[in-house]
Amino acid sequence: MSLTLEAKVPEGPIDQKWRTWLDGHKLVGPRNRSDYNVIVVGTGLAGASAGATLAGMGYQVECFCYQDSARRAHSIAAQGGINATKDYANEGDSVHRLFVDTIKGGDFRARESNVWRLAELSTQIIDQAVAQGVPFNREYGGLLATRSFGGVLVERTFYCRGQTGQQLLLGAYQSLQKQVADGQAVVNSRHEMLDLVIVDGRARGIIARDLVTGELTAHAADAVVLATGGYCNVYYLSTNAIGCNVTATWRAHKRGAGFANPCYTQIHPTCIPQTGDYQSKLTLMSESLRNDGRIWVPRDPQESREPSEVPEEDRYYYLEERYPRFGNLVPRDVASRAAKIVCDDGLGIGGTGRGVYLDFRDAIRDKGESTIAGRYGNLFEMYERITGESPWRTPMKIYPAPHYSMGGLWVDYTLQTTIPGLFAIGEANFSDHGANRLGASAMMQCLADGYFILPHCVTDYLADVSESVDAGHEEFGATRERCQSRLRALLDVGGKTPATIFHRRLGAVMLDRCGITRDADGLQSAISDIREIREEYWRDLRVDGEEKDLNQSLEYAGRVADFLEFAETMCLDALEREESCGCHLRSEHQTEEGEAVRNDARYAHAQVWEYTGPDSQPELHHEELGFEVVEPSTRSYK
């Protein structure tokens, strides 16, 4: 079996492509829709919006989430905002500008046609959310408020205080709950997808584990949508929720779905630094803080004064000095790398030396306490609650942490993976952010996919599906058997060490050698270390409890086992890409000043991996990326 990567991008000028596709796609009549079942795995912004929309159109929808309610997925933690080209601020913003910013922000490693469509649909998302009752911030006159966010020169970001993700997710969740009430959708909470079922080459359902009873259940459908988020927990410590995992996408990959650009992971610059080994996660502080906070370290590595006592001339505002035009608002990858460089040079602050200051002193002095409180009050409280220090009196301490994965399952223009009938949306796919995601664009992508793109793509696919398959089909039994033996294998290792210990070791390897910077030697040694940890895992793991029971250790052990396989492909991907682009910085490919050096002649493509078996190296395929609208240029934020 070999993958074919046909992107299926419609012909015509870029601003007509989506319209052209919509005008030509196949339809399913309203009376026939209830004959079709669609499975949606994951109920974050992408999954909930897709589930609600498909059900609203009349399809029978079955949703799955591992949390106890569809309202809790980690989209809820997005603080800052969501972009839309409304141009309410009359700055000349346009679809074209958002498109260019996103393509450029992704360092010319995303597919132009997808990004244009995303920019085009951005305004509809705001309209949809307002209609659902999402309480976006408003100006005194009652109109929607916007702000500038994450290195963008226009005010196109809409927000609900510091809780935009929560409010947008509740909007989608409530719409989905209405569909549940109407009998159009079912939500199976506390269920985890363990494998994909393929019949005659098409995705036909999933095997899920009921996390309360431990039963494995088979679910058949006419199409399967994965909205299962990202894989940054491969680093053990990240800003993701504890439960975020790669299992659904990895298992789909093992069943034939191409995995694209796994090495593209974003390390977010503004997180609370790690302080000890006991930590289970890192907390993100919204990037919006960089709008008013100034980032610095002491010029003297021996500096012993309190930060507030350090005079202006002894402070090194390294972003403002290195990037005068964008200053503290440079994109995330640039800000993270700069923080690592000053800390590598011994200028880092805090107990571990891995931290920099984010200082609000000047903003409080110039704009007044009430303005700053209005913008960041709840973020300041959050910081003080966690660290015990008040940003009103002393600068915040921040350091980069793994945050978002741009890589994911390869999808064509219709969000379909290389397995017919299997779709991937939101963070789970690879399509829109290239090698680096800009701020306030994750929620935009999830909701554009879920409300406005995927439902039409699924319709187009279903129009050609004539026969249904039920869960009694032998493939369901066989796949379920495989899941069962894997669970038993995990329980039967009979070693002494809990899965957390292995996960922490894996995370340390990945952060060190496949994190903010990578090089060939480090990646090769990482691969051999990962193999060693994996081998030990299956020799010395101890999982307590029973299979047919609520067993959190077993759930976790399965996820870590998948991370241990996935991590190797991630390193391989980073090794293969001998250039620096976006968040992927190969130390061998940088300027003397430490800026990334891209190689468009050799690497202007997506790297797509095909699974070839447990003991063989995955096969590499390429999707060439053409740039017709923007000429690839060197990103400069100087």
Next chain:
Amino acid sequence: MKFELKIWRQDTGAADGAFERHEVDGIDPDASMLEMLDILNERIIAGGGTAIAFDSDCREGICGSCSLLIDGTPHGPRRVTSCQVFMRDFPDGAEISIEPFWATAFPVIRDLIVDRSPFDRIIQSGGYISVTSGPKPEPNSNPIHPEAQEHAMDASICIGCGACVAACPNGAAMLFTGAKAAHLNSLPQGDPERLHRVRSMVRQHDAEGFGGCTNHGECQAACPQEISIKVIGEMNAEYRHAMLEKLRARGGSIEPL
């Protein structure tokens, strides 16, 4: 730091439960309550025991998964979620009791995990605005008074954790239900369904086995999002109005509603 823990263990909803005592030491003061439980679980597993089950996900105070009754108070004494309780808040050597969120309508599933699906069903009964996906009017053609937006936002920040229920002597979910009603009913988009919404949500609330509000105010005191009890008063007023409207529509009939 060192702690004496008294932790509720219960194999299934049907089984009897009991406190189990654990001593933990070597805990970093900056570890969170949940991280302390992670460390304890790691030691329990390595020692051949069965880990303590508890819910958590985002671990930054926003997803609403974590739900521990700490020393008898939902989420502990600091009015934050359980994941935001830090061990530095307790004296070294302290005895700490950890239980699930007790409530008639939240049956225990295992150890510290309870079933909060009644909240989803309350939302299904009316906690939404009926819109399908597709082109919508330009939002700025309908300005919303910033105070109305603020009022909606003050209520919509509810994370659905259930602390209000666990804190209420009557096991009422009126703060949760009232917050959703206040959010949607204070916006023009929520107006057409406002009366149906409160009638239906209150009916579902009662059917789930939650008690009624008798103004103890414990819900507000326990709410990590600091939602005000005034949302309950507003819901009650709205409910009276909704029931009168319904009676009026039925021409004074006294059939049960």
